[in-house]
Amino acid sequence: MKRKYTYPFLMMVAVTLIFLAERYLDAQEKQKYVEAGASVKSEDLDFFLPAATSNQIINHDYYTLEYSEEAEQASWVAYTLTKDQLTETNLSRPYFEIDPAVKTGAAHWRNYKNSGYDRGHLCPAGDRRFSTQAYNETFLTSNISPQLQEFNGGVWNRLENQVRDWARRYGELTIITGGLLKDPVDKIGEEEVYVPSAFYKILIRKDASGFTALAFLIPHSESDQDLKAFLVTIDAIEELTELDFFPQLDDATEAQLEASHSVTDWKF
DNA sequence: CTGGGGATC
DNA sequence: GATCCCCAG
Numbered sequence: 001m002k003r004k005y006t007y008p009f010l011m012m013v014a015v016t017l018i019f020l021a022e023r024y025l026d027a028q029e030k031q032k033y034v035e036a037g038a039s040v041k042s043e044d045l046d047f048f049l050p051a052a053t054s055n056q057i058i059n060h061d062y063y064t065l066e067y068s069e070e071a072e073q074a075s076w077v078a079y080t081l082t083k084d085q086l087t088e089t090n091l092s093r094p095y096f097e098i099d100p101a102v103k104t105g106a107a108h109w110r111n112y113k114n115s116g117y118d119r120g121h122l123c124p125a126g127d128r129r130f131s132t133q134a135y136n137e138t139f140l141t142s143n144i145s146p147q148l149q150e151f152n153g154g155v156w157n158r159l160e161n162q163v164r165d166w167a168r169r170y171g172e173l174t175i176i177t178g179g180l181l182k183d184p185v186d187k188i189g190e191e192e193v194y195v196p197s198a199f200y201k202i203l204i205r206k207d208a209s210g211f212t213a214l215a216f217l218i219p220h221s222e223s224d225q226d227l228k229a230f231l232v233t234i235d236a237i238e239e240l241t242e243l244d245f246f247p248q249l250d251d252a253t254e255a256q257l258e259a260s261h262s263v264t265d266w267k268f
Numbered sequence: 269c270t271g272g273g274g275a276t277c
Numbered sequence: 278g279a280t281c282c283c284c285a286g
Contacts, residue, residue, distance in 0.1 A: 092280095093271090095278075095280095113273095114273090118270075118272080119271080119272095120271085121270085124270085125269095125270090126269060126270085147270095149270080149271060149272075149285085149286075150286080152270055152271065153269080153270040153271060153285085153286050154270085154286075156270080157269060157270050157271095157286095160269080160270085161269070164269095
């Protein structure tokens with residue numbers, strides 16, 4: 001009987017198939033890595049979210065927020081930032097969109113037009129440059145707050161840059177940020193979007209010795225002061241915002257974390 | 269990086 | 278409303 005395929009030929013086919021299979025699995029693995037690195041839905045983020053004060057908590061793909069219908073903006077926005085998310089891709093700024101996930105109706109960007117205030121990102125566009133989808137998602141009106149340009153482009157931008165430096169240094173951190181909505185200094189547009197009197201930012205990360213957190217509260221005005229001048233306790237922010245941060249931590253850890261600021265754990 | 273506004277179709 | 282161009286801190 002005539003043999004159709006020689007042994008060397010079959011070997012070659014087998015080797016080729018193994019090679020292709022390995023390459024495929026490798027690509028799958030890389031894809032998984034990209035997705036894991038890009039996703040904000042880490043267990044850590046869920047673990048660090050503030051306690052709900054309404055039913056308007058919205059999980060976007062790359063950040064989570066709670067919307068205040070009265071203030072027409074988020075009361076907090078939370079996301080996890082990892083070192084590998086900080087890329088330098090060139091993306092063009094999209095148009096701001098009304099967040100369709102806000103059931104009561106998120107504010108229209110027109111409220112901000114010629115108001116004298118910037119559309120200030122809460123989850124910065126600069127932290128979500130690792131994909132077009134992630135970047136565009138920060139341009140929802142549920143993720144912005146009216147900010148003076150001197151504030152947004154000044155001291156607040158310095159803080160955001162410092163946060164990016166910390167993400168590069170420490171690998172991963174979770175950030176919760178928002179404005180003080182209680183006694184707005186102004187209301188803009190037809191929808192009367194609140195203009196916060198100050199903005200806060202809370203950072204937490206996990207290292208070998210446990211959790212370490214840092215909190216900033218910056219008045220809504222221009223400032224050349226060192227960022228350290230705006231350090232406060234998380235307790236202080238809780239009192240002003242009436243939010244409860246880190247409710248899932250055990251009470252002792254929560255109390256310790258919220259009462260102090262561990263400046264020495266964070267290299268300025 | 270953080271943003272703005274006008275002109276045009 | 279979307280896009281392109283030019284602007285400032």
